[in-house]
Ligand SMILES: [Zn+2]
């Protein structure tokens with residue numbers, strides 16, 4: 001037991017507690033990687049600044065009779081940083097942030 005803790009500044013201010021929030025001003029840039037029938041987006045959560053991955057199933061243009069879907073899709077990403085932010089619900093080890101992301105699927 002210790003008391004009188006001072007200057008422990010490991011967590012960015014305002015991002016330590018779990019909250020289901022989004023902000024259109026977040027400028028999110030993730031790396032896109034193909035992994036079999038999935039796409040893995042990896043990058044930094046704009047809220048808690050932890051590293052996070054987001055996996056989505058790939059859309060195969062040839063699976064629907066050659067119909068191609070031009071242009072990117074908008075998907076909703078969630079923080080999956082794995083860090084147990086304070087106040088997080090059971091089984092949700094993230095900061096709770098979510099955001100829209102435009103990507104080729
Ligand atoms: Zn986090």
Ligand SMILES: [Zn+2]
Pocket residue numbers: 045046047048049050079080081094095096097
């Ligand atoms: Zn986060």
